[in-house]
Amino acid sequence: DTAVxxxxxxLVTQMGNDKxxxxxQNLGHDTMYWYKQDSKKFLKxxxxxxxxxxxxxxxxxxxxxxxxxxxxxxxxxxxxLELGDSAVYFCASAxxxxxxxxxxxGTRLTVL
Amino acid sequence: xxxxxxxxxxxxLSEAASLELGCNYSYGGTVNLFWYVQYPGQxxxxxxxxxxxxxxxxxxxGFEAEFIKSKFSFNLRKPSVQWSDTAEYFxxxxxxTDKLIFGTGTRLQVFP
Numbered sequence: 539d540t541a542v543x544x545x546x547x548x549l550v551t552q553m554g555n556d557k558x559x560x561x562x563q564n565l566g567h568d569t570m571y572w573y574k575q576d577s578k579k580f581l582k583x584x585x586x587x588x589x590x591x592x593x594x595x596x597x598x599x600x601x602x603x604x605x606x607x608x609x610x611x612x613x614x615x616x617x618x619l620e621l622g623d624s625a626v627y628f629c630a631s632a633x634x635x636x637x638x639x640x641x642x643x644g645t646r647l648t649v650l
Numbered sequence: 651x652x653x654x655x656x657x658x659x660x661x662x663l664s665e666a667a668s669l670e671l672g673c674n675y676s677y678g679g680t681v682n683l684f685w686y687v688q689y690p691g692q693x694x695x696x697x698x699x700x701x702x703x704x705x706x707x708x709x710x711x712g713f714e715a716e717f718i719k720s721k722f723s724f725n726l727r728k729p730s731v732q733w734s735d736t737a738e739y740f741x742x743x744x745x746x747t748d749k750l751i752f753g754t755g756t757r758l759q760v761f762p
Contacts, residue, residue: 571693573694575749575750579682579684579699579744579750580696581686581694581696581742581750583693583694586693594693626749626750628750635691636688636690636691636692636693637690638688638738638755638757639688639694639738639755641752644749644750646749
């Protein structure tokens with residue numbers, strides 16, 4: 539019954555590896571987001587998709603690539619992981635761009 | 651389980667009315683507290699935060715919040731709301747420097 543789910547909840551990996559975080563929503567929403575919670579716990583928007591189309595791409599390294607196979611899923615793939623990528627990543631969904639968002643539980647990524 | 655509750659799901663006010671939005675969190679040790687705001691058509695923005703020190707925190711646009719440790723509360727207040735304050739307001743808590751946990755949000759509508 540979880541509305542917005544993320545897997546895995548915790549991810550520990552070595553520098554240089556490639557990893558993916560998955561996000562799924564069962565709310566029938568058209569819009570999905572990825573946020574990064576930085577070291578000061580501030581939330582920063584990374585990407586937003588609407589109907590599988592990228593509509594927001596903030597200043598994020600090219601190593602980060604979102605993929606939306608369908609409206610219910612927005613996965614985040616990260617290449618060549620760096621120490622500075624360690625953070626908590628939140629997925630969210632909304633009925634349409636700019637409307638109220640529903641957050642996933644977050645994925646804590648630790649790069650060693 | 652650690653959780654955040656926002657009891658007011660939808661608040662409707664006239665301009666110049668005073669605002670107080672409730673936020674309660676479950677006990678869990680050291681907490682950092684946040685209020686985020688999402689204006690119509692926009693993304694989340696940080697309104698204010700509490701890490702330590704003076705429990706009365708002032709944020710942007712005339713908002714303030716008071717951390718009352720004995721009540722596990724961090725209510726958001728504004729003496730006189732404006733039409734432009736119409737937005738979704740999210741309370742968030744970080745326990746022991748862990749990831750953010752969001753409340754379900756409060757929709758504020760202000761009518762002229």
